[in-house]
Amino acid sequence: MNRLKQTLKKCVAFGVTGIMLILAGCKSPAGFVSNDNEEYNARMEEARTTPFGAYPETIEYTLGKMTSVNNSNMPENDTYTDNAYTRYIKSVINVQNVDVFEANDSQYDTNVSMVISMGSLPDIMVVSSQDEVEQLVEAGLIEDLTESYNNCISDRIRKMYESYGDSLKDMVTYDGKIMALPETNITDGPNLVWLRKDWMDKLGLSEPHTIDDVVNIVKHFISEDPGNNGVDASGKPNTVGLAVDTDVTGECGYSSEFLLDIIFACFGAYPKQWIMNDDGEIVYGSVTDEAKEALSYINSLYNQGVIDNDFLLRTSTNICELIENGLCGSFFGPWWAPNNPLANAVSRNPDADWQPYLIATDSDGTTSYHSQNPCYKYVVVRKGYEHPEIAAKMISVMFDKVRFDCTDSEEFKNYYQLNVEPTARPLSINVDYNNALSICYRNIDATISGRKNPDSLELLERSFYDACxxxxxxxxxxxxxxxxxMSRIKACSLIAQDNIKVVDSLYFKTTDTMKSHWWRLKAKEKEAYLKIISGEEDISYFDRFVKEWNEQGGQTITSEVSESMK
Structure with a gap:
């Protein structure tokens, strides 16, 4: 088997041909072996039909493996086939991955596309879109996982899935059959405004509650220079305003930094989201009257210097450098912003007191934000694989037993301390409760205050409790x-409040017209937004953009989305 593993790794370098040859020859390296022994057969049946039953012999499965840079931060000598996760999974259910290909980011998606187009899949792999699941279903390339889900998803994992309502199950169900196992994209809550409180204290400024408060604080940061950054040769302040990414707003996936979604929400606008308007119609949030009003306001902020006037030239790396070097004291970002870039900023300057604040978007003092796609990745199993239940069993082990039964495991504690990435897991996904952030915050807070025993915390919570x-x-x-x-206590305490409202994003798939037109419409949208914000075009340009957007496929796409939601 060691020779087989070496061969698999070598074949990755051969591209499509190498992958195809390996898949053709290794459909099931160690599948079911007939045995008349009654005990053996009973153990095999238990393994096939329960979340944590161990196979009587090691079952090896071929895997398309998503990886990451720096070996996913794993300890020296750990690999993607031999690490804390794979060793524990083998000890519990006796299965072992044999990686057909290992690739990160876009290269992984390219490899997945190749094996799909060849129609020759590894036994198990993760795909990155619902469209790919549909393609595999239509081609008859993947297994029906209904029985595996019913038998081998643990009760706790089932409750995690159910915390998203029917949305997750609906996304993987075709003709009444569960054809993939979804990951979960937990609710991140609204973006917060992150500010240098040491600068605020120096200037005698109160904490913000509204966008007007934020604007006032940023103006003082620039004009009164509490960071002692001085001016450039032309007399322009070196302290910049709100750091903004050229994407301007987030899409419907994971939360991101340096975006202006909260400002748009102040006007009831949700760009890049398919939402329901007041008339009960599904609309694209980037082309609404509310978006136009928000853009006009944001342009005024740009003209006042409240938004960094060089934002069109910035990369995310450059923005992080501004923050780390003390040249920027304000940006909108999610609860996890302390991990990146603020940890580096505080490491460089321990006196930099970065604090999060929740900004009201509505007149009643509440904060509205759009929901995210509840699932971005899907686990699929090759049609005809002898042990399709392995995928469900691994999910149960990784996100139930590891977290709730391994609280004393020094190896897993070390993984958290080393910040080992999720790509170290055989399945590079996450499964958790929809409100996992609030659950984690409340449990850690209760433990810190002495209301809860630290020994009752699950593995992830315990690691954060120890650090806090x-x-x-x-x-x-x-x-x-x-x-x-700052992330797990200060920021999460804000997004766990009751004065937050969710506006549902309704559509995450790709319509027929999107396949040929969406990339062009997205480029047009970005160009129009940046031109209006920077003043290259006045606000009347928005009407021209909307007209052209509709004429060039947007109206057809809107009709397709509406029809699919009926």
């Missing part, structure tokens, strides 16, 4: 401890 406790107790705090406390 060290932050509270120690005079010499590390940036990692600071990041854990």
């Amino acid at each position: 406790s060290e932050y509270i107790k120690n005079a010499n705090k590390t940036s990692t401890q600071w990041a854990a406390y």
Whole structure:
């Protein structure tokens, strides 16, 4: 088998041909072996039909493996086929991955597209879109996982899935059959405004509650220079305004930094989202009257210098450098912003007191934000594979047993301390409760305050509790401890409040017209938004953009989305 693994790794370098040859020859390296022994057969049946039953012999499965840079931060000598996750999975259910290909980011998606087009899949792999699942279903290339889901998804994992309502199950059900196992994209809540409180204190400024408060604070940061950044040769302040990414707003996937969604929400606008308007119609949020009003306001902020006037030239790396070097004291970002870029900023300057604030978007003091796609990745199993239940069993082991039964595992604790990435797992996904952030925050907060026993925390919560406790107790705090406390306690306490409303994003698939026109319409949208914000075009240009957007496929796409939602 070692020779087989070496051969598999070599074949990756051969591209399509190598992958195809390996898949053709290795459909099931160690599948079911007939045995008349009654005990053996009973154990095999238990393994096939329960979440945690162990196979009587090691079952090897071929895997398309998503990886990451720096070996996913795993300890030295750990690999994608031999690490804390694979060893534990083998010890519990006795299965082992044999990676057909290992690739990260876009190269992984390219490899997935290749094996789909060849019609020759590894036994198990993760795909990155619902469209790919549909393609595989229509081609008859993947297994029906209904029985596997019913038998081998643990009760706790089932409750995690159910916390998203019917949305997750609906996304993987075709003609009444569950054809893939979804990951979960937990609710990140609204973006917060992150501000240099040490600068605010120096200037005697109160904490913000509205966007007007934020604008006032940023103006003072620039004009009064609490960071002592001075001016350039032309007399322009070196302190910049709100850091903004050229994407301007987020799409319907994971949360991102340096975006202006909260400002748009102040006007009831949700760009890049398919939402329901007041008339009960599905509309694309980038082309509404509310979006136009928001853009006009954002242009005024740009003209006042409240938004960094060089944002069109910035990369995300450059923005992070501004923050780390103390040249920027304000940006909108999610709860996890302390991990990146703020941990580096605080490490470089421990006096930089970055704090999060929740901004009201509505007149009644509540904060509205659009929901995210509840699932971005899907686990699929090759049609005809002898043990399709393995996928469900691994999900149950990784996201139930590891987290709730391995709280004393030094190996897994070490993984969290090393910030080992999720790509170290055989299945590079996450499964958790929809409100996992609030659950984690409340459990850690209760433990810190003495209302809960630390031994009752699950593995992830315990790792964050330990870091937060060290932050509270120690005079010499590390940036990692600071990041854990600021994200998991300070930021999450804000997004766990009751004065937050969710506007549902309704559509995450690709219509027929989108396949040929969407990339062009997205480029047109980005160009129009940037031109209006920067003043290259006045606000009347928005009407021209909307007209052309509709004429060039947008209206047809809107009709397709509406029809699919009936």
